[in-house]
Amino acid sequence: MIPAIPAEFDRHRLLLLYKGDISALTLFAQQANGSVCFPQPLPALSAALDDDSGAAATLTIHPATLVKAITKLMDFEADLLQAEAGYRQAVDTPGGIVTVYIARFKLLDPPHRLLQSLDCRLRTLPELRGRPPAEMDLLRRAYETMMEG
Secondary structure (H helix, E strand, O other), X not given: OOOOOOHHHOOEEEEEEXXXXXXXXXXXXXXXXXXXXXXXXOOOOOEEOOHHHOOOOOOXXXXXXXXXXXXXXXOOOOOOEEEOOOOOEEEEEOOEEEEXXXXXXXXXXXXXXXXXXXXXXXXXXXXXXXXXXXXXXXXXXXHHHHHHO
């Protein structure tokens, strides 16, 4: 169970993922509630905005700050995650724009046991079909970013 959500995440979320350096296997962390956004799901009726909308153009908080906050929140080792450059997506929510970034596990093997201990799982993109449209859009764009980089 994830404790109280820090203020940094009022307008920001992270996708946590693992990408194998050799195989390019890409796995996304999924919470017990089904969401792939950390530390909390996006609100209902959220919609990912187009890349050229300009909504995510200004950097309001550095992704490394969010990685540090999620590391502390989930009681991870300090160097387990790194912010992934090149991914910043804006999501229109009923409460305003939320910006989503990627945090990547810096491990040789997927951290299945670690995430299971937090009531989370690692899933492939096809296994996540059926998530809300905003999350599916974020996942698709994250996958494309990881395959290009």
